[in-house]
Amino acid sequence: MSAEAPEAASAEEQKEMEDKVTSPEKAEEAKLKARYPHLGQKSGGSDFLKKRLQKGQKYFDSGDYNMAKAKMKNKQLPAAAPDKTEVTGDHIPTPQDLPQRKPSLVASKLAG
Amino acid sequence: MLPRFALRSMFHGAGGGNDIQWCFSQVKGAVDDDVAEADIISTVEFNHSGELLATGDKGGRVVIFQQEQENKIQSHSRGEYNVYSTFQSHEPEFDYLKSLEIEEKINKIRWLPQKNAAQFLLSTNDKTIKLWKISERDKRPEGYNLKEEDGRYRDPTTVTTLRVPVFRPMDLMVEASPRRIFANAHTYHINSISINSDYETYLSADDLRINLWHLEITDRSFNIVDIKPANMEELTEVITAAEFHPNSCNTFVYSSSKGTIRLCDMRASALCDRHSKLFEEPEDPSNRSFFSEIISSISDVKFSHSGRYMMTRDYLSVKIWDLNMENRPVETYQVHEYLRSKLCSLYENDCIFDKFECCWNGSDSVVMTGSYNNFFRMFDRNTKRDITLEASRENNKPRTVLKPRKVCASGKRKKDEISVDSLDFNKKILHTAWHPKENIIAVATTNNLYIFQDKVN
Numbered sequence: 243m244s245a246e247a248p249e250a251a252s253a254e255e256q257k258e259m260e261d262k263v264t265s266p267e268k269a270e271e272a273k274l275k276a277r278y279p280h281l282g283q284k285s286g287g288s289d290f291l292k293k294r295l296q297k298g299q300k301y302f303d304s305g306d307y308n309m310a311k312a313k314m315k316n317k318q319l320p321a322a323a324p325d326k327t328e329v330t331g332d333h334i335p336t337p338q339d340l341p342q343r344k345p346s347l348v349a350s351k352l353a354g
Numbered sequence: 355m356l357p358r359f360a361l362r363s364m365f366h367g368a369g370g371g372n373d374i375q376w377c378f379s380q381v382k383g384a385v386d387d388d389v390a391e392a393d394i395i396s397t398v399e400f401n402h403s404g405e406l407l408a409t410g411d412k413g414g415r416v417v418i419f420q421q422e423q424e425n426k427i428q429s430h431s432r433g434e435y436n437v438y439s440t441f442q443s444h445e446p447e448f449d450y451l452k453s454l455e456i457e458e459k460i461n462k463i464r465w466l467p468q469k470n471a472a473q474f475l476l477s478t479n480d481k482t483i484k485l486w487k488i489s490e491r492d493k494r495p496e497g498y499n500l501k502e503e504d505g506r507y508r509d510p511t512t513v514t515t516l517r518v519p520v521f522r523p524m525d526l527m528v529e530a531s532p533r534r535i536f537a538n539a540h541t542y543h544i545n546s547i548s549i550n551s552d553y554e555t556y557l558s559a560d561d562l563r564i565n566l567w568h569l570e571i572t573d574r575s576f577n578i579v580d581i582k583p584a585n586m587e588e589l590t591e592v593i594t595a596a597e598f599h600p601n602s603c604n605t606f607v608y609s610s611s612k613g614t615i616r617l618c619d620m621r622a623s624a625l626c627d628r629h630s631k632l633f634e635e636p637e638d639p640s641n642r643s644f645f646s647e648i649i650s651s652i653s654d655v656k657f658s659h660s661g662r663y664m665m666t667r668d669y670l671s672v673k674i675w676d677l678n679m680e681n682r683p684v685e686t687y688q689v690h691e692y693l694r695s696k697l698c699s700l701y702e703n704d705c706i707f708d709k710f711e712c713c714w715n716g717s718d719s720v721v722m723t724g725s726y727n728n729f730f731r732m733f734d735r736n737t738k739r740d741i742t743l744e745a746s747r748e749n750n751k752p753r754t755v756l757k758p759r760k761v762c763a764s765g766k767r768k769k770d771e772i773s774v775d776s777l778d779f780n781k782k783i784l785h786t787a788w789h790p791k792e793n794i795i796a797v798a799t800t801n802n803l804y805i806f807q808d809k810v811n
Contacts, residue, residue, distance in 0.1 A: 266697075267641070267645055267697060270645065270697040281644075291589050291592055348392070349415075349440065352383050352393075352411075353437045
């Protein structure tokens with residue numbers, strides 16, 4: 243075992259520590275990776291873009307809903323996953339998932 | 355090498371000389387804390403004279419305020435803005451094919467320059483752009499032969515003499531009517547509209563495409579930019595904003611989620627997929643993190659009135675670009691650099707995706723943008739001084755000068771400073787507008803519209 247190896251290792255560790263100190267952004271990234279280890283398999287780009295392009299409230303389709311119910315029989319339908327996960331093709335909105343439709347035709351409070 | 359204009363100094367207290375002293379003028383909207391979603395303000399825009407101020411909200415409604423004519427004798431303040439007209443611009447729609455609801459939220463309003471007595475504006479939601487005509491009626495015909503004044507029809511046999519109806523004054527009525535509906539041209543969500551300096555055409559931009567319209571023609575539009583990849587798996591970048599040059603009718607720019615701005619010349623080709631100029635600040639690869647691309651995404655791009663510069667807003671800064679220099683901005687202003695050490699939580703609560711807008715003052719000497727905690731920031735390009743102000747009902751007295759705010763990034767918090775951890779990230783100022791000629795600004799909090807003016811002695 244060479245005597246240089248431990249020195250090289252501590253130099254690397256030192257650089258990493260320096261990075262965290264000089265770059266708050268890298269420290270934040272480390273925090274995020276610690277909380278969500280599976281995040282960032284793809285770059286920060288395409289996940290967000292796909293989500294952005296898909297924006298729009300999925301509506302309840304009784305045909306799809308009943309077909310899916312029949313297929314699944316007693317099993318639970320895949321429920322709407324909270325927030326960040328993508329809406330996949332398997333997901334059928336259930337009546338409970340849907341937000342109430344907002345009323346329109348009420349005057350703006352700015353005009354009041 | 356040109357020197358970089360890095361901004362460091364903070365502006366404490368009201369200064370003398372050319373420094374503007376901002377005072378509260380008015381606030382519009384409900385006082386209660388429980389905000390109905392429909393009341394969330396989504397866009398604010400002055401018209402070309404500054405006499406009219408339009409707001410759009412998440413409920414698809416437009417409210418237009420008009421500045422009252424100054425009382426020359428009592429000119430201790432400029433005219434107040436009062437409600438002029440309000441109408442439902444867009445309704446929620448339903449795309450049956452995709453089972454998707456189309457939000458009625460007004461993404462942008464752009465005014466046309468005034469050509470006759472009526473006013474015209476374009477308003478857009480995610481899918482449809484509408485041209486609205488706002489006209490005044492202050493006279494009505496009276497003295498019909500066959501109708502009573504209340505509208506009931508008279509029995510013709512009772513008419514013994516004829517009279518000529520005349521126009522008589524009536525209480526001012528402001529009517530808004532949709533004159534054109536520009537629909538079905540966008541697969542993705544419209545983020546920008548911009549009227550050309552030829553005043554005949556305008557562009558609309560969604561995440562992947564930009565279309566050119568003629569204001570008179572609703573059944574056709576030309577696609578001038580298309581960045582959709584053949585394979586959507588290869589998608590790496592979307593269009594975030596677009597604007598026509600204020601003077602050159604052949605030039606427009608569009609910004610991207612990767613922090614680049616492309617300038618295109620419509621004379622070069624019909625489809626402007628190849629840019630004429632690419633504005634991008636080189637990034638130090640060793641500084642790159644998971645957040646780098648997200649915070650570099652440009653949320654707004656605005657040309658200066660002169661047309662010589664353009665301003666971009668990304669998550670943490672405002673950058674001024676000289677159109678003659680593509681490789682880096684000429685000025686960079688930090689809006690809230692203290693958030694860099696909070697990016698993890700800002701990612702978790704989605705705030706990192708907030709889209710802040712920015713604006714120029716009439717002489718292009720000062721730029722303004724919003725932040726959190728209902729703070730907004732102004733940067734004077736000449737003096738290099740900046741100021742942080744707060745839109746709050748606590749500063750409610752007209753003609754009282756607003757007190758500058760300071761955020762304490764770390765360490766000992768001085769008196770009157772606010773620590774980063776006590777900032778309210780639900781109180782965001784995304785939309786601001788500056789009167790084209792005067793020092794009057796409109797600042798939108800979540801559901802209230804504040805109007806501030808400079809102190810008139």
